[in-house]
Amino acid sequence: MGSSPNSKPKIIRGSAGYVLEDVPHMADYIPDIPTYSNPLQNNPAYSVVKQYFVHVDDSVPQKIIANKDSPRGVHFRRAGPRQRVYFESDDVQAAIVTCGGLCPGLNTVIRELVCALYHMYGVKKILGINGGYKGFYAHNTITLTPKSVNDIHKRGGTILGSSRGGHDTTKIVDSIQDRGINQVFIIGGDGTQRGADRIFEEIRRRRLKVAVVGIPKTIDNDIPVIDKSFGFDTAVEEAQRAINAAHVEAESGENGIGVVKLMGRYSGFIAMYATLASRDVDCCLIPESPFHLEGPGGLFEFTEKRLKENGHMVIVIAEGAGQELVSESIQSLNKQDASGNKLLQDVGLWISQKIKDYFNKQKRMTINLKYIDPTYMIRAVPSNASDNVYCTLLAQSAVHGAMAGYTGFTSGLVNGRQTYIPFYRITEGQNKVIITDRMWARLLSSTNQPSFTIAKTVSEEKREEEANGHISE
Ligand SMILES: Nc1ncnc2c1ncn2[C@@H]1O[C@H](COP(=O)(O)OP(=O)(O)O)[C@@H](O)[C@H]1O
Ligand SMILES: O=P(O)(O)OC[C@H]1O[C@](O)(COP(=O)(O)O)[C@@H](O)[C@@H]1O
Ligand SMILES: [Mg+2]
Numbered sequence: 001m002g003s004s005p006n007s008k009p010k011i012i013r014g015s016a017g018y019v020l021e022d023v024p025h026m027a028d029y030i031p032d033i034p035t036y037s038n039p040l041q042n043n044p045a046y047s048v049v050k051q052y053f054v055h056v057d058d059s060v061p062q063k064i065i066a067n068k069d070s071p072r073g074v075h076f077r078r079a080g081p082r083q084r085v086y087f088e089s090d091d092v093q094a095a096i097v098t099c100g101g102l103c104p105g106l107n108t109v110i111r112e113l114v115c116a117l118y119h120m121y122g123v124k125k126i127l128g129i130n131g132g133y134k135g136f137y138a139h140n141t142i143t144l145t146p147k148s149v150n151d152i153h154k155r156g157g158t159i160l161g162s163s164r165g166g167h168d169t170t171k172i173v174d175s176i177q178d179r180g181i182n183q184v185f186i187i188g189g190d191g192t193q194r195g196a197d198r199i200f201e202e203i204r205r206r207r208l209k210v211a212v213v214g215i216p217k218t219i220d221n222d223i224p225v226i227d228k229s230f231g232f233d234t235a236v237e238e239a240q241r242a243i244n245a246a247h248v249e250a251e252s253g254e255n256g257i258g259v260v261k262l263m264g265r266y267s268g269f270i271a272m273y274a275t276l277a278s279r280d281v282d283c284c285l286i287p288e289s290p291f292h293l294e295g296p297g298g299l300f301e302f303t304e305k306r307l308k309e310n311g312h313m314v315i316v317i318a319e320g321a322g323q324e325l326v327s328e329s330i331q332s333l334n335k336q337d338a339s340g341n342k343l344l345q346d347v348g349l350w351i352s353q354k355i356k357d358y359f360n361k362q363k364r365m366t367i368n369l370k371y372i373d374p375t376y377m378i379r380a381v382p383s384n385a386s387d388n389v390y391c392t393l394l395a396q397s398a399v400h401g402a403m404a405g406y407t408g409f410t411s412g413l414v415n416g417r418q419t420y421i422p423f424y425r426i427t428e429g430q431n432k433v434i435i436t437d438r439m440w441a442r443l444l445s446s447t448n449q450p451s452f453t454i455a456k457t458v459s460e461e462k463r464e465e466e467a468n469g470h471i472s473e
Contacts, residue, residue, distance in 0.1 A: 007201055009424060017071020020059050023401075023409035023420045026086060026211065029204050033405070035084040039122055046081075046120075054080035054400075060417040062225070076225075079397035079411060079418035081120075086405030087182065089122035094402075095181045096144065097129040097136070098158040099188035099195065100339070103219040104231035104238075105383035105391045106158040106187060111149040112395035113185050113215075118146050120396070121403055127181065128159070132188075133195055134166030136175040153388060156380040162188075165338025167195040173202045176210060183211045183402045189218040190427060191339045193410055197423035200408040211402035214410035215394055216426065219379055222267040224431045225421055226412035230391045232269065234384045239274035242374035243314060247280040250312040253368030257303065257313050257355060261348030261373045264318030265341070267432045270378075271318040272443055282306050282313045283449040285351075287320035288433045289440070291452035293354055300358050302450050307367070317351060319344055319375065326350045348373055393418055 010022035027033050038053065040046045059075035066073075094117055098106050110128070117123035130139040142148075142160075152159050176184060176199075186196040193214045200212040216223045221232045239262055246258025262271045268286020275284040283302065285291055292298045306313040326345040335343040352371040359367045383391060390413070397418040398411040409420040433440055444451055 007204065009422060014072070017073060019072075019074045021074055021076060021422055021425060023077055023406050023422050024200070024204070026209055026405045026407055029207055030209055033086060033209070035086055035405075036088055038081055038083055038085050038403070039089060040081050040120055041083075043120065052081065053083045054078050056082065060414050060419045062414060064415050076412075076414055076419035076421050077406075077409075079401060079420050081400045082404035085121075085403040087403055090124075092117070092121070092123040092183055092403075093125045093127070093180045094123055094183040094185065095127045095129055095141070095176070095179070096160065096185045097132065097187065098160045098162045098217070099132040099186065099192040100162060100164060100217065101189070101219065102157055102162065102379045103189075103217045103229070104156060104234035104379070104381050105387045106162075106217065106231075107149075107155055108153040108383055108388050108391035109187055109215055109217075109230065109395050110144070110159060111153050112392045113399060114144045114149045115146050116396045116399040117183075120399065127179070131161040132163030132166060133168075133172060133192075134163055135161070137168065137171040138166070141179075153391075154382055156382045158187075163338070164191075164341070167198070169195075169198045169202050172199055173206065173208075176203070177206070177208065182209055183213070185213050185215060185398055185402070187215045187217050189216070189220075190223060190430065191341070192217070193223075193423055193426045196410075197408070197427060200423065204408070211405065211407040213398045213402050213407070214423065214426065215398055216410050216412055219270070220264050220267050221269040222265070222431045223412075223426060224429045225425050226410075226414060226431075227416065228413070230387050230394060231383055232273075232387075233390075234381060234387045235263070235270050235378050236273045236277060237384055238378040238381050239270060239374065240278055242372050242378070243274060243278045243280055243316065246314050246370065246372050247278075247312075249370040250314055250368075253312070253370075255307045255311065255359070255365065255367040257307075257315065257367055257369040259315045259317065259348055259352050259355075259369065259371045261317050261319055261346075261371075261375060263375050263379065265320045265344065266430055268318040268321065269431075269433060271316050271321075272433055272439065275316050276443055276446060279446065280314050281316045282310075282447055283315045284443060284447060285315065285317040285321040286433055287318055287323070289321075289435045289452060290324070291322060293325070293358070297450045297452065299351075299450075299452075300355070303355060304359075304363070315351070317348055319347060322347050322351065346373075 012020040058078035129135040250256035250258035
């Protein structure tokens, strides 16, 4: 037996403030593990590429903005094929699983994992686990071949099925061991990557020669560190269709208001980018930016102004926006889904009703409000061309990493480069829209909507001043 398993982060420091947040390797806990030359060097498609193999010391900086005195900062291991691999092709038994909610591109990732394993590394034994994590112990598996996955990227969803809940580390690792699986590719969001981390830790504890690799999936784009998640571009593009419809409806009625609800449980990226792309949106509401309805600087006042100016208005609202306001008026039941995610109230329906009540009852004004909820339609489409390419690179990077013996990592794009990121960096936080950043400022200037936060802060300041005896003009 070698040294005891060590799940502490692998941090390597170099000169001028260089830090590598490295990923675990099977050799960390399995001594004298044999290596083999990479079969890719005999592959006619790749053998001609100059410097095809990635140098072992290559890394990618997390932050690329620097000045002359700044330290080199945090880096991640650069993804790609290595000269030496830790598996013989015939010995590999790979498994692929998809977990959590749907996202455009899941099938493309599955397809490209299968093709990379098969065509690049000659791996012939590839299993698909049905129905998410619980599929390891409660469902059947299916055999995947390049032929069986040939057309799947043209379809939305996941051919493997997915689920929430059902993560039982012991049962999953028992099943991995019983089936002789030695490479596990786990496609899913923040919850899934947390689950993958637990599987990795248990595998390391049992000292198994099994590579555990995550591929980040989230339509909400809420996974930290990475540039963006696959399927996000497709979702933004698909959202345009709903916004266009809302705009057409709004323009055609007297005081027409189109309300579109988009996904985004805690992060409003889809709503923000869909708004920026469309230019037909008058107001975008996201979870990160609290808003208020009544009074000066509120949504009702702004809506009235826009209707007077333009005769119509389009509001885009992320599903997680204003949840505190909804809970104030509807009794919140604090329900959760099988994975423990909070079930949200329908803020789109709620805000639509509030706007109708305000104009019809308080203002005695005729409005025509149409509410569009395209959320599941957006999630269910196949990925677009650019997401397909992105999914391909993510999948190929994941396979190169597993073959090279790396484990306990997520394959991700950082500053436009494919990297291997340790699980703990992916699961430690959530990517959110920063409302004091330039991107949100761009949105505010494109819609000219009130900056509710600033309005609130100003009024809070005013209240405080008044309480302190300073009456402002
Ligand atoms: N903290 C956790 N530890 C272990 N497994 C988890 C954890 N959080 C979620 N999971 C599992 O990951 C899977 C997907 O999680 P979920 O939150 O539904 O979606 P997503 O991965 O897209 O965020 C589920 O099977 C769930 O049981
Ligand atoms: O109704 P479902 O299938 O639970 O999914 C709804 C949720 O899935 C999401 O798309 C995000 O899901 P993930 O956590 O799987 O990335 C949210 O925006 C949305 O609230
Ligand atoms: Mg999630």
